[in-house]
Amino acid sequence: MDTDAAPTRSIAAPLRTAWTAGRHLMWRAARLALDIALPTQCVSCHEPVDGEGVCAACWARLSFIERPYCPRLGIPFVYDPGPDMLSMEAIASPPAYQRARAAVRYDDVARTLVHALKYQDRTDLAPAMGRWMARAGGELLTGADMLVPVPLHWRRAWRRRFNQSGALAQIIARQSGVTVRGELLRRVRATEQQIGLSRAQRASNVQGAFQVSPGHQAEIQGRRIVLVDDVLTTGATLDACARALLRAKAAQVDVLVFARVVEAGPRPI
Template sequence: MAALTLMHISQGLRRAGKWSLDWLIPPQCLVCRGDIAEASGLCVTCWSKLSFIEAPFCEKLATPFPYDQGEEMVSAAALADPPPWDRARSALLFDDTARILVHALKYHDRHEAGLLMARLMVRAGADILKSADAIIPVPLYRWRLWRRRYNQSALLARKICRDTDKTFRPELLRRLRSTRSQTGLDHEERRRNVRNAFIVPKQSRASVAGKSLVLIDDVRTTGATLEACARALKAAGAAHVDVLTFALVPKPKQLHI
């Protein structure tokens, strides 16, 4: 009974502390920096600018269809160049508003942006997350991780796991070598850049074989990096590999993200 009372007191103090902090420093919109009611959110105006990807969309690429073509329909692009993964989901189309959120997390250490991004990813990927045995972030090479101090894909994956009670398994996929920045490269250049750059470590292959896995990344541009990751997991025996990103670039020729 005493322990329960202490827990209630502790929760009350945390709520009071948060209220006091919000009163002294009001939470700001993650995009326009205007005052809002709660942290890790957007104002009404910026929220209305988000380009959500809703059904109907391609089962393989998550690209929106102009009209409903039936369940599990696949686009002409996916038929012409099938991806190595099974299903793809993205929360938003990559536009100016989504760019600000991605850059806030990736380059400006604003982890509160990651909270919002992860919540939207859980919503967009509910069906593929439900059947997942484990969630794997796209790994960074160790020197790039050292320079950035954290992997934004891993941060998103960890938050998604907390919200869905799924298993976070970053050790199942390793980046073998450093690759040049993908910015400015076309699709084929990106594919060559990351070819054979990822591997499932020998000690992790038993944990991959026969499993349904979800790969997490912040943005899917051409999909070259996720393709390389999915191929490595499939080569190690994964039964299903799905991909979930926060944003999808609608016109991959516009590669300066």
């Protein structure tokens, strides 16, 4: 019985991948036809725009994260405490990953961009978002061996048709020259949506959800890896991914996201 079942399992995954790719190509063709027929609108204010879906006024409302910030977690400071000063969060609860950087604060405009990319098929937003991420993560990308997007469970990937983290990683790769290795990490357990969960619930929700793909451990050993995702809230998902990569003997894991949640008035200690 087991001998007969094994080929079925081995064929199922490639078939799912091919079906997902085919659906994505058809969707892209339909989207291109729609874009030709209708003018692009700003994803935030819905005014007509040329190019990548964000008008100049909404772009100006984005809160880009600049120095001074925590050198470990990239959390912006309200004043410059001097070099190498860590945030309270970095000292009290350091994550498994070494450093984190984000392009913008997760405010109203950033939330609209992320939700449009993730849930409304606005893949035209990925180029601008990815370029801002590459700029914010320059020091992480220098010397990095590979980009690893946070994976979706295959059922969620089938419903969404694409992985937004993978789309952003591809843009960052073009900007930086660092290779994307999306096959190295997989989500082996479907998890609940993290929205609305507490910090402890988020950590519990993703515990054991990620594994290095079988046969790829040697490609990770001794490498400097940059994890790519859209949003950093508590960091539970990225921490779980980093732990899986570090168990496979990665030399270092850093994190690069488009937006991060920033509590009011973060201060160094």
